[in-house]
Amino acid sequence: MKNLQENKQNNKTFVTQPLLPSLEEYISHLKDIWESKWLTNMGEKHNLLENRLKGVLKIKNVSLFNNGAIALLTALKALDLPAGSEVITTPFTFAATPHCISWNGLLPVFCDIEPGTMCIDPDKIENLITAKTSAILAVHVYGFPCDVEKIEKIAQKHHLKVIFDAAHAFTTEFKGKSIATFGDISMFSFHATKLFNTAEGGCLTYNNDDLVKKIYNLRNFGIQSEEIVEEIGINGKMNELQASLGLLNLELFEEEKNKRAEIKAFYDQNLAGIKGIRVPQMPETATNSYQYYPIVIEDDYPLSRNELYEKFKSINIMTRKYFYPICSDYECYKGLPSSSKENLPVTNEIKNKVLCLPFYGNLDFETLKIICKTLMPVRNQ
Ligand SMILES: Cc1ncc(COP(=O)(O)O)c(C=O)c1O
Incomplete structure (x- = not known):
């Protein structure tokens, strides 16, 4: 019975298939990990991947995470948005987008999309802004870039933060600039279904150096040093097994593209x-x-x-x-x-x-x- 089920499964064509390096190469990374006895907590492979991604995504700061949703949750937290404030977002996205707003004690306000790219319609955002609005969380759906210029202009005018959910937009460029460079923070998912994957994983990208320490601490329970816990953080750390997969897939994703x-x-x-x-x-x-x-x-x-x-x-x-x-x-x-x-x-x-x-x-x-x-x-x- 099991074989029959497996065969049936094998005959199916799914919407995607994960990018995987050769097993031998992955095992060689595992050997390094076994020797070092360092499995997680910002290990060598983690730090290497973080640095390499700065080059690939053409951005000053990258913080790796154990998945995209925790990364997004942390991005919203790092921006210190007032409790109960409103975040304008799109309903045409994966559940994680509005859920991360809600888990931060903020209120999602849904804005319509435009029919071409199916991203948030910037011309419909201003009507939704109230005294309680603190941010715009837009999604580059399917990797189509949002109208980042219009969104940033609206945000500047109304003193709002901008977060881009770039889960689908790994290496997209807009007017010759990496999509990772727009807004206050962008989030990329490295889930198995994504072009570049670490099985589960993700990262935040941002230009503002002031956010580096804050995001580092929030990702690690808010722990600043052995005896000081500075923030109400969470466990968002990417482990060495995930990072190894990332290092290998980084060599393969261009060919996949x-x-x-x-x-x-x-x-x-x-x-x-x-x-x-x-x-x-x-x-x-x-x-x-x-x-x-x-x-x-x-x-x-x-x-x-x-x-x-x-x-x-x-x-x-x-x-x-x-x-x-x-x-x-x-x-x-x-x-x-x-x-x-x-x-x-x-x-x-x-x-x-x-x-x-x-x-x-x-x-x-x-x-x-x-x-x-x-x-x-x-x-x-
Ligand atoms: C648009 C969007 N945002 C957020 C996420 C959450 O990312 P993750 O699955 O890495 O937690 C996804 C999911 O895959 C997504 O498609």
């Missing part, structure tokens, strides 16, 4: 003529992180998004309805005034139309052809 670029080109070419399928594209001013391949199923396509999802599932191709449900529809947020459908017309339309197709370097062209063929509308359908 190139393979994904080829897959994207194949999809783009094959889907271009299909009526009712819109493929959102990077703005010309940005480079792609190749994190996801989302498509939008418009009303003139013969099937609904859900019907198409089921059609793929019936042939063992597991697409994902990212992001459905939207965060403002979760039980814990649906009562908020900003969760109303009137406040979020574009998000409520897109949530029923978007579908992420399988997208990873090892995706074979035979499967790709099947995916594209499945998307071709059948005559008289």
